[in-house]
Amino acid sequence: GAVVSQHPSWVICKSGTSVKIECRSLDFQATTMFWYRQFPKQSLMLMATSNEGSKATYEQGVEKDKFLINHASLTLSTLTVTSAHPEDSSFYICSAPGNLYGYTFGSGTRLTVV
Amino acid sequence: QQPVQSPQAVILREGEDAVINCSSSKALYSVHWYRQKHGEAPVFLMILLKGGEQKGHEKISASFNEKKQQSSLYLTASQLSYSGTYFCGTGDPANTGNQFYFGTGTSLTVIP
Numbered sequence: 237g238a239v240v241s242q243h244p245s246w247v248i249c250k251s252g253t254s255v256k257i258e259c260r261s262l263d264f265q266a267t268t269m270f271w272y273r274q275f276p277k278q279s280l281m282l283m284a285t286s287n288e289g290s291k292a293t294y295e296q297g298v299e300k301d302k303f304l305i306n307h308a309s310l311t312l313s314t315l316t317v318t319s320a321h322p323e324d325s326s327f328y329i330c331s332a333p334g335n336l337y338g339y340t341f342g343s344g345t346r347l348t349v350v
Numbered sequence: 351q352q353p354v355q356s357p358q359a360v361i362l363r364e365g366e367d368a369v370i371n372c373s374s375s376k377a378l379y380s381v382h383w384y385r386q387k388h389g390e391a392p393v394f395l396m397i398l399l400k401g402g403e404q405k406g407h408e409k410i411s412a413s414f415n416e417k418k419q420q421s422s423l424y425l426t427a428s429q430l431s432y433s434g435t436y437f438c439g440t441g442d443p444a445n446t447g448n449q450f451y452f453g454t455g456t457s458l459t460v461i462p
Contacts (some may be wrong), residue, residue, distance in 0.1 A: 270450055278453045279352070279437065280392070289456055331450065338382060339441070339450055342389045 238264050240332055241336025251350055257345045259330035267280045267333035269313035269340075272304060274327040286313045294300055320349045351376070353438050353453035361459045362428045370423040370456045372438030382439040384452075385432075387413040392437060392452075395423075427450050428460045 239262040249255050259269055267288045272280040284300075286292040286307035296332045302324075304316040317324055329344040351372040361369055369462055372381065380399045388450035396405050401416020409426040435457050441450030 272452070277457075279422075280452045281352075282449060282451055285449055327389075338394045338397055339439075344391045346389075 237286055238340045240266070240330060240340045242330055242345060244345060246346040247348070249347070251323060251349055253283055254316055255282045255347060256318055257317075257328055257330075257347075259313050259315075259332075259342045260302050261311045261332055265310035266313065266330075267310060268333060269307060270331045271303075271313075272329050274329065276288045280329065284315075288313075297337065315349065322346070322349045324347045338343075351449075351452050353440055353451065354455045355436075355438060355453040358457060359456070359457040359459075361461060362462055364430060364462055365427050368458060370425075370430060370436050370438075370458070372421045372423070372453050374419045374440055376419070376440075378414070378416060378419050378421070378440050379448075380441065381412070382424050382441065382450075383412055383421075384437045384439060385434045387434045388436065401441045425458070428458075430460050430462065433458060433460045 241262055243258050243322045247255055254281050269286045270285045273283050274280045282295050283298045284292045284305050286296045286305045288307045292305035302318055307313040326342055326347050327346055330342040331339045333339055353372050356371045382397045383395040386392040391421055404413045411424045413447055425445040427449045435455050437455050441447035441448055
C-alpha cells in the first residue's frame, strides 16, 4: 500500500517553456505532498509543501511564481516549472506521508532544459 | 533545518563495517534512514521513533540519541549492494503539517 505515482519519469524541454509534473497517491489520500529538487551529487532539498485545498508553503529561496504547485484533490498534486531555463534542470521528486512509519516517494522526474 | 551527516563519503572493501552519523541542530521527533541509488528515488530503510531506540534489519542497524539530537547508521560486513548515497531525515509522519528534511547525505561505495 501507500504508492505515489509520479509522471513523467523524464522530460526534455526548450528554454522558456513550462513543464508540469504530476504526483498521484494511488491507494491513500494525501492531504500533504512534499516536493524536492536534487542537483547532481547533492542532497534532496525541500522546495515546497502542498496541502489539499490551500496554498502551498514554499521554502526560503524558492520562487513561488516559478514553481507553481496545485493540490486540488486528495490524490493529485502537481508542480509546474514555468519558463524553464537550463539552471532548472534537475531531479524532482514528490513525497507524501504514507503511513505512520515513513514517507512514500514518487519515482522522480528528470528535467532537462535545453 | 537540514541535518548534517558525516562522513560525506566513504569507500569500503566488501565485508568491512561502516558508521554514518546524522546530527541535527533542532529537536528530533523521529529519524528516518534512506538509501538512494544513482538516478533512482530514495528507498526507505528504517525509522526510529523514540530516543534511545535501536533497530536493525539483517546487517544494517541504527540508533537514535534524542538528547544529543543524533542518529547513527551501522553497516556490518558490507556487501556490494550497499553502495549508494545514504540520507537521514527528520520529520513527523503522524503530523502532516510537519515538513520532512533530508540530511546532507553520505556516499558509500563498496568495492570487491
